[in-house]
Each structure stands twice: as C-alpha cells, then as structure tokens.
C-alpha cells in the first residue's frame with residue numbers, strides 16, 4: 025500500500041510525516057510553486073502531474089493505492105480532478121479540509137462569493153490590502169479610484185497592473201505585531217482575504233480587529249460532490265490506518 029498525499033499545506037506536510045512515522049508507505053506531491061520543506065525521510069515528487077493522464081501514470085508507476093488530498097481549500101482544480109479520477113478508478117480517496125475562519129467580537133467582516141464583488145465594499149479613495157496572493161489579481165475588477173496593495177511571496181515579475189497600487193513583497197510567517205505595523209504604515213482601510221482557515225494566516229485578522237479595519241472574506245469553492253471529507257490531520261491518519 026502506498027498513499028499519495030497531495031500537499032502544499034501544513035496539513036499535507038504533517039500527514040506525510042505522520043504516515044512515514046507509522047511506517048505507511050507514502051509519496052508526497054507538491055505543485056512546486058513555493059518553497060515547502062517536507063520532513064526528511066518523506067519521499068516527495070514535485071511539479072504538476074501534467075494533467076489527468078500524468079496523474080494516472082504516477083498512480084500506476086508508484087503503486088498508489090489511496091489518495092489523501094490535503095491541498096489548500098482554494099486549490100479547486102486539483103481537488104475536483106483528483107476526486108473525479110479516484111471515483112472513476114475506484115481508488116480510496118479522502119479530502120482534508122480545515123474549518124474556515126469565524127468572526128469574534130470586535131470583528132467587522134463581510135463575505136463575498138467572487139473577487140469581482142470586492143469593489144462594492146471598498147469606497148473610492150480608500151486603500152485595500154489584498155492578502156489573497158497575486159494569482160487572481162485580475163479577477164478583482166472595478167477597483168478604479170481605490171489604492172490597491174497586493175502581497176506576494178516572490179519578487180514581482182513586473183510593474184503593478186493597477187493604476188493606483190503596489191506589490192508588497194514579503195514571506196510568511198507574519199506575526200500579529202508585524203501585520204498591525206504593516207497595515208498602519210500603509211494606511212490600509214480594508215483587508216481582503218480568502219477564507220483559508222487555519223492558524224498560520226490568522227495574524228492578519230487579529231491585526232485588522234486591533235486596528236478596527238473592515239475585512240472582506242472570499243468564500244471557499246465547493247468541495248467535490250460525494251467526497252469523503254475530514255477536518256484534521258489526526259482524522260486523516262486514522263483513515264489511512266483503516267485502509
């Protein structure tokens with residue numbers, strides 16, 4: 025038995041390491057977009073599979089008998105495709121989806137379904153900080169007349185695409201103090217973020233509360249229909265033990 029763990033998240037790293045510790049044969053898979061160290065001793069493959077056929081090839085070549093999808097809640101394409109292939113091929117399959125964030129007293133949150141909905145919540149003349157990453161920056165339409173700041177990990181490939189805005193290049197982790205100081209320094213009025221959930225990204229929400237900023241959260245894409253889903257690393261390890 026070899027479990028393929030689709031990673032790129034803290035959960036993916038922990039599940040792969042947990043299986044290796046339990047002497048379960050595991051292969052971790054990373055898209056290879058960012059630096060994601062895995063624990064020593066965990067076999068890893070890096071880079072896209074090259075589509076559906078490539079995925080099936082890896083499954084056959086590496087003797088994969090089950091798949092744990094521990095990718096990020098917003099990695100919709102890989103999650104949808106993997107669920108479908110596993111269903112079609114009768115491969116045991118589990119999705120690990122950490123819970124989304126919930127507001128606390130003092131929070132001023134609004135949820136949106138799509139990037140294009142953000143503009144309605146940022147009055148002209150205000151500054152919006154996009155903690156959503158650069159990948160879908162183009163989808164935030166209608167933000168003319170606002171100052172747009174977008175955080176990215178890697179150096180900017182070129183000038184900022186919005187007329188009135190800039191890249192903010194920095195690498196996590198970010199502490200509450202860092203985030204508070206950054207938002208104050210940049211004169212942020214509205215924080216926009218994906219509802220990623222988890223502890224690692226929470227500091228920006230705490231900072232927004234401390235500064236009294238409005239937060240706009242982008243809703244998660246739906247989970248694949250009929251998929252078996254758990255929320256924690258522990259539940260995923262238990263599932264694998266029962267295979």
Ligand SMILES: NC(=O)c1ccc[n+]([C@@H]2O[C@H](COP(=O)([O-])OP(=O)(O)OC[C@H]3O[C@@H](n4cnc5c(N)ncnc54)[C@H](OP(=O)(O)O)[C@@H]3O)[C@@H](O)[C@H]2O)c1
Pocket residue numbers: 030031032033053054055057071072073074075076078079094095096098099100101102103157218
């Ligand atoms: N989306 C986010 O906000 C976010 C945040 C933090 C981390 N991540 C991590 O970054 C990776 C890419 O995210 P995304 O949103 O670009 O995904 P995506 O849009 O769902 O997937 C795009 C393509 O990337 C490849 N891919 C994605 N995850 C992979 C994995 N674990 N192993 C091998 N190939 C993978 C696949 O390429 P092929 O078609 O060539 O197989 C897939 O078709 C994911 O592993 C995710 O866990 C994403």
